[in-house]
Amino acid sequence: MADQDSILARISVNCPPETQRVLTAAWSHDVRAVKKLLDTPDKARCQDPQTGETPLHAAIRSCGAPSEDDTPEDLEAAHKTVYELLLWGAIWNDVDDHSETPGCVAQRLNRPELYNLCVDAGVRAEMIFGLLDGYEKLSSDGEDDDEEMANGEAQVEDGDEAPELVSVEDDQNGTDVVDELVKEEPTFQPPKNDSDVDVKSEAYLRSKLTYSDGKLVDDAGNGVMMAWETDVMRRSVDALLPGKEPGKRILNIGFGMGIIDTMFTETKPARHHIIEAHPEVLAHISAPDSKFGKAWEESGPEPGAFKVHQGKWQDVALELLHSGQMYDAIYFDTFGEDYAQLRMFFTEFIPGLLDTRGIFGFFNGLGADRKICYDVYTKVSEMHLSEAGLDTDWDEIPVDMKELAEAGKGEWEGVKRRYWTLDTYRLPTCTFLG
Numbered sequence: 001m002a003d004q005d006s007i008l009a010r011i012s013v014n015c016p017p018e019t020q021r022v023l024t025a026a027w028s029h030d031v032r033a034v035k036k037l038l039d040t041p042d043k044a045r046c047q048d049p050q051t052g053e054t055p056l057h058a059a060i061r062s063c064g065a066p067s068e069d070d071t072p073e074d075l076e077a078a079h080k081t082v083y084e085l086l087l088w089g090a091i092w093n094d095v096d097d098h099s100e101t102p103g104c105v106a107q108r109l110n111r112p113e114l115y116n117l118c119v120d121a122g123v124r125a126e127m128i129f130g131l132l133d134g135y136e137k138l139s140s141d142g143e144d145d146d147e148e149m150a151n152g153e154a155q156v157e158d159g160d161e162a163p164e165l166v167s168v169e170d171d172q173n174g175t176d177v178v179d180e181l182v183k184e185e186p187t188f189q190p191p192k193n194d195s196d197v198d199v200k201s202e203a204y205l206r207s208k209l210t211y212s213d214g215k216l217v218d219d220a221g222n223g224v225m226m227a228w229e230t231d232v233m234r235r236s237v238d239a240l241l242p243g244k245e246p247g248k249r250i251l252n253i254g255f256g257m258g259i260i261d262t263m264f265t266e267t268k269p270a271r272h273h274i275i276e277a278h279p280e281v282l283a284h285i286s287a288p289d290s291k292f293g294k295a296w297e298e299s300g301p302e303p304g305a306f307k308v309h310q311g312k313w314q315d316v317a318l319e320l321l322h323s324g325q326m327y328d329a330i331y332f333d334t335f336g337e338d339y340a341q342l343r344m345f346f347t348e349f350i351p352g353l354l355d356t357r358g359i360f361g362f363f364n365g366l367g368a369d370r371k372i373c374y375d376v377y378t379k380v381s382e383m384h385l386s387e388a389g390l391d392t393d394w395d396e397i398p399v400d401m402k403e404l405a406e407a408g409k410g411e412w413e414g415v416k417r418r419y420w421t422l423d424t425y426r427l428p429t430c431t432f433l434g
């Protein structure tokens with residue numbers, strides 16, 4: 001086992017004794033001790049303040065890579081420990097000081113059974129978040145609560161902070177004010193990485209964009225669209241229009257560099273609608289040398305058949321829905337929006353806009369900066385798609401990582417965030433069930 005994975009390297013001398021006890025029990029797969037120590041979810045979520053090791057990391061890491069010394073009993077004990085920790089609310093995606101989640105450790109050590117337990121825990125957690133999200137929207141002050149919670153989670157760096165002096169006031173008689181020394185436990189500060197950049201839709205739609213060298217980049221340096229995705233776009237067109245018969249009705253959401261729209265025009269559709277919201281992309285579309293300007297719109301088989309709808313899809317698609325438009329192929333690829341928006345498109349728009357024999361696809365970049373997140377989101381999106389009455393086929397496409405392997409280099413030169421890190425793209429093809 002590499003040094004960085006040894007118990008000495010992972011449980012630091014600064015680790016509070018209670019956390020140390022849970023980590024050590026998890027590390028040695030002592031299921032009885034783990035059960036005894038875990039009496040609240042907090043315990044299953046404890047972290048070494050220096051290494052960020054959680055009991056879940058410890059239980060997986062201590063297995064090491066598969067070896068001849070493994071016995072079925074060891075593996076069963078490891079499995080049971082991980083299961084017990086998850087039962088007690090251990091968090092599937094906490095990262096340690098090497099920016100690894102427990103699932104990343106299982107993947108690196110080639111422990112697929114433990115990796116799959118982490119994926120399943122991730123799916124459960126994200127499905128529950130999805131439900132809570134839905135309920136939050138019903139509450140008028142949900143957003144404030146969220147903000148307060150986020151602010152309240154400020155973390156203490158390192159273990160050398162001075163104990164904090166707090167005043168405890170007795171409200172009953174208003175007189176008894178006691179100053180108490182409260183020793184705050186040090187907490188782990190996860191390392192910052194480039195995937196922490198949070199792009200917000202409204203800010204993106206106001207940002208300045210640059211088209212250059214096979215890239216569309218916003219003013220914060222985020223890659224909005226990149227030429228390396230051309231193969232994914234080609235395969236998406238193949239999946240959406242098998243046989244490439246002319247005369248299909250196509251809706252594409254998000255123009256970007258116009259890569260997929262150019263491919264769609266080659267199939268000679270009867271209707272080709274594009275929805276785009278960014279003013280600079282729209283200016284690019286209507287520039288004199290654009291293939292999608294006025295002349296293209298006027299070249300459609302009937303007025304309005306070829307059209308760039310200006311505005312956010314949330315508004316435009318609603319109008320299309322209300323006016324009874326239907327499509328044989330719909331593709332969705334926006335930028336700066338969270339998964340909740342995509343899910344809303346699945347459940348609230350696809351059933352009305354897609355012909356019963358139509359095909360829907362989307363750019364599947366969900367969680368693509370970490371394999372376990374990608375695997376979790378594949379399952380979560382498949383479940384939400386089936387809620388919308390859709391059956392999903394996933395086609396695995398190899399991605400040539402030669403020019404994509406290192407942040408800031410190759411294709412990523414001039415791009416802040418490496419939003420893709422995986423050598424396989426999972427392409428979704430969705431059709432109505434039954």
Ligand SMILES: C[S@@+](CC[C@H](N)C(=O)[O-])C[C@H]1O[C@@H](n2cnc3c(N)ncnc32)[C@H](O)[C@@H]1O
Nearest residue numbers: 254256257258259260277278312313333334335
């Ligand atoms: C990743 S690019 C699309 C790339 C495209 N598939 C191609 O082949 O070039 C995303 C596009 O979605 C647009 N967009 C982002 N949010 C949007 C929204 N709410 N409504 C409509 N378009 C949006 C962006 O401005 C951008 O042009």
